[in-house]
Amino acid sequence: MKTILIADDEPNIVISLEFLLEQDGYRVAVARDGNEALEAISKQVPDLVLLDVMLPHLSGFDVCQRIRQNPAWQRIRIIMLTAKGREVEMSKGYALGADAYITKPFSTKELLAQIRAQLAA
């Protein structure tokens, strides 16, 4: 069973994502800020992280960079979720090691398809 970490501080999106992913047969962990996300990863390395950019304390970009700096965490797939729709931010996300970058609002079908594609790759 694949593990997915949701790093988002908004309960209103977490509730949907958690339910959908569980229904799709993933094991789901939730972190409410950047530090919590890194802690969760070091406890149990997930297969994929759904990473919100605007996290309290440590931003999504910073978390992404930390993950990519650790050789043991290289196979984690990172999908960044954000309400910031600017192209330059998307580019920054890819430059810092994200595998996909999805702007809110998004279609849940497409998100699930993206997650499947990332885990299959």
Added chain:
Amino acid sequence: MPLPRRYALTLALVAGGVLVWLALAAWVLWHDLSAAEQDALGAMLEPRAPLVLLAATGLVFVIGVLLKRWFAAYPATALRLSEQVRDIHAVGAETRIEPQGGPEMRQLAAAVNALAVVHRTLRRSVEARVEESNARLVQQKNRLAALMSQLAQSVLVCNAEGRILLYNARATELLAGGVVDGVAGAPVGLGRSIFGILDRSLVLHALERLHDRMARQQADPVAQFVTARAGLLLRGQMAPVLDASNALSGFVLVLDDITRTVEAGSRRDFLLQQLTEHTRASLGNIRAAVETVQQYPDMDVERRGRFTEVIRDEAERLSLRLDETLARHPESLRAPWPLEDMLAADLLAALQRNLASTVGTIVERAEAVPGLWLSVDSYSLVQALSHVVAQLASRFGTQALSIDVAQEGRLARLSLRWTGPPVDPALVHEWEAKPFAVGAHGQAPTLRDVLHRHGAELWCRGEDGATGPRADDPEALPAPQRNRLCVELPVTQPQQMAAPVHAARSSRPVYYDFDLFSQPGQTPEVDETPLVELAYTVFDTETTGLSPSEGDEIISIGAVRIVNGRLLENERYEQLVDPRRPVRRQAQEVHGLTDAELAGQPGIEAVLPVFHRFAEDTVLVAHNAAFDMRFLQLKEAQTGVRFIQPVLDTLLLSALAHPGHSDADHRLEGIAARLGVPVVGRHTALGDAMVTAEVFLKLIPLLAERGIRTLREAREASQKTLYAKLEY
């Protein structure tokens, strides 16, 4: 030799000569005769001796009369003629020579008259042409003045060295030295350096870009910049002034106060961005919840209730946010931070130059993609990045790096690469938030501000595959790696800026002096510059008493400026100073300033720096300058301001111009009376400075008559005079 004497002399010579010649002939004849013939002739002549004498006298008389008539007809006429020709030459216009004397002289007179007619016609047409072009010049100047005074923008015209040749009243208003603690300052003035008014490196940066654009033969070379000054945000546009050979001989600077528009713009920009982000987030949450409910129609009631609660909650937040934003919607139109189109290659070059000169970093620059344009405030961006490199240098000892720029679709990625320890993102955030100094005049922006203005993002990471500080063992010493700092910003297409049209303002005088275009500037050659061509600050001080060494203090400073031989009445400085000690009674009787009037005025430590800026780049002039300079020098340590420019003293200069007068005659009143300068407002610092300035202007030509023309000659001659030995 005067004519009558020449006549007498000529007469004596001619008459004497004829008589001697006749006597000689008679003598030869006499000796040729035989003795008998001699006796016979002697007997014949002896009784007729009076007759012979009479004939001789008559001959002399006849010669005299003929000679007189000849003199009158020729030499005397020629003399008169030459005087009349001189009159024609001097007075010119209408005098004509009347024909007189001998016929040849009459012909000559007629010829001269004909010449005079031609001369007059020629002269008149030259005068007419000069007058015409003068009138045209005045008209053009007036037209320019009218145009400039109508502009809502501040306009400054400077020569290539940055000296101000022309400015309008708006420029004075906008750039008035910032009233600090009630101390007035008027730093805009003819002949002043623009570098004393705006940040030097900013103006040089713009000039450099202007040069680049001209070298590339761009059709309309203009450079733009934005700077903060005394709490205002100014947008500057710089355009070149070309000389006959199309080289840069100066520049026109147009300044706009954009503080309010940018403030309003940033506010609106911020609101818009917030609104977008919140809307995206809420919509995302709603959409995810709806889609989940749709996908799993048979979920239990409690779970379904939680999803519908999310939808209701987010929809409510969305409408609330919208109402809030609309209520706070700013009236003003959006005005983004003005950016300038620039080739990426030029930005790299500017960055390389600045890094080399300010941080001392060795920079290897890769060729940029040709034709890649960016929309940037290049000055801020270069300053901000230089600041980051300076941080790298001081923290990690980074001394060499390479820079390049690559295009990534609609974005350009500018990279700085170097080898060194990895950089913690937290450290980069710290740099982003810390203000960097941009110059003396404004609040310093942060790197984040600059990035935000450009819609840019910045990050720093190791090159592909390299590792950073180990997350599982943060204490381990990080190994050096290839680092890369990226700034990504949008690509643009170059476009021409349209000139803005402005409403008319009430007419105000415009101050100009284009002779400053040929001003040599602030160099050692200043010493060899003629006195008439220099810029002066003529000043005077009033004091609590006459003994600075015993604690007497300055209570008032007044000054005016002289540029290119003109007293600039509008550029004056006047400031009262609180001496923080009582005014002596004798001094008070002279200037009439009381302790009560001085209380609450700024102290000398606030006044002198402003006066120093007023007097920047000029020669100081004062009457009995040693006295005033002593007061200024005693304050050097306290105020940190030194007046090191050349000083001239009208007391000494007057002694040089009129060496015959007594000491008392070289008091300011005495000199003013002698030179016809009206004495007004004596014993106020500004009044005395005005009188001194007018006296000084009158002294310059008098000194020139005595061979004192340059500043060096004036200083050396002053030192030699007796008065120079006076010590206060």
